[in-house]
Amino acid sequence: MVEVKNICKSFEGRPVLNNINARFQTGKTNLIIGQSGSGKTVLLKSIIGLLRPESGQVLYDGTDILSLRKRELDMLRRKTGMLFQGAALFDSMTVLENVMFPLQMISTDSYSQKKKRAEFCLDRVNLTDAEHLYPSEISGGMMKRAGIARAIALNPQYLLCDEPNSGLDPKTSLLIDDLISDITKEYNMTTIINTHDMNSVLNIGETIIFIREGILEWQGSSKEIMTSGNQALNDFVFASDAFRQIRELRTSH
């Protein structure tokens, strides 16, 4: 379980996160939703320690990462995988080399074991055919899948995904969502996903927190989101007619 307590973060005096408290549960897909610019990425980066909040705690199964020394933080990060918004694949390396990279840098296994592990991960995301291609030669959906393969290479306990289906078509989005959700169950990971895609919310959202202008506005499950009376949440979630109709269908039974 990952828990954030009283997180505050500002840039040049401008508050971006204001006293966020939330729990992200093990074996579940935990969603952070909110409009663009609401502070989702900043929260995710604070959770993984790429940004340092001014105050608060980030507890990984009880360990506060903000109090860790560099070395201990590195050790914890090896148990954490992250999928970045643009996939952040190393563009000088092939897909296979990308997935091998964390293994090469961290693992003490033999080369053939590392290669086997990388190939296993690529197979898991159905990308074996593309392993010798460079990131510039593959589609956005394939990049995301390669990013997932790289994130799970070291067998992490925690998986963080920043807008895993931004820039993807609806069908590919669904595929990526399902992949993340399946992997979460398979390895019993604590998965935290940033998204503003309502399809994902209904599809894989198990626990959901809604952030608006850096303030935690609402939290609950995907069932509760349908019946919530929170005005800001409803304005965000049911901005489109389609989702309003889905709510009516679901709540009428």
Add this chain to the structure above:
Amino acid sequence: MRNALHRLGQYTLLMSKTWTTPTKWSMFLRQLLREIYKLGADSLWIVIIISLFIGTVIAIQISLNISSDLIPKFTIGYTTREIILLEFSSSIMCLILAGKVGSNIASEIGTMRVTEQIDAMEIMGVNSANFLILPKITGLMLFIPVLVVFSMFLGILGGIGASYADINGMTPASFIYGLQFYFNAYYITYSIIKSVVYAFIISSIASYFGYHVHGGALEVGKASTNSVVMSSVMILLADVILTHIMLT
């Protein structure tokens, strides 16, 4: 002024993060070879063309300017050699490389920064500065001196070529005599030492500007230009200081 101090502090911190023992030597060596290869591929042609032409032009211009019979013709070869060995092949060549190689390094690292590739390394528990920057700095410090010595040969070769043009009575024989006249091997050492320092300046400053980019493609472009300006100024400054220390 405060901004300058802030940048100096950031630069120092980045260098201390860079100069640590690589976690995986095999990966470091692979990166180092890659950097040297890239540097060679990037700059070999520039070095060849510029050195040959400038060597030729220096010899021609000196011979045009020495028309008096009182000055022996071998002075042309002698002066050409001094200019190339002392200043051209080290300082001028490195100013040119700062433009070519330095901007490449800054934009490569800057792009990795804005596309979150550096963040991706950091969250794996990898020291990104050590992995990305150390091979670049050591690669340049090892290979730029080689390019500089190569440039010396080519510059002088260009001068010899010019001496065949028979301008103002310059002959190949007098030129080559001039090349050997009062030859001081220490000048080559001096130039090589300068070039090692320049290589460090180019690679570390370009890496610094790339590593600290915020924003997008536009900022990467700006960082790359700024790094060239900054490293050129630093090269000139280092030139004055090193010349003062080593030659006076």
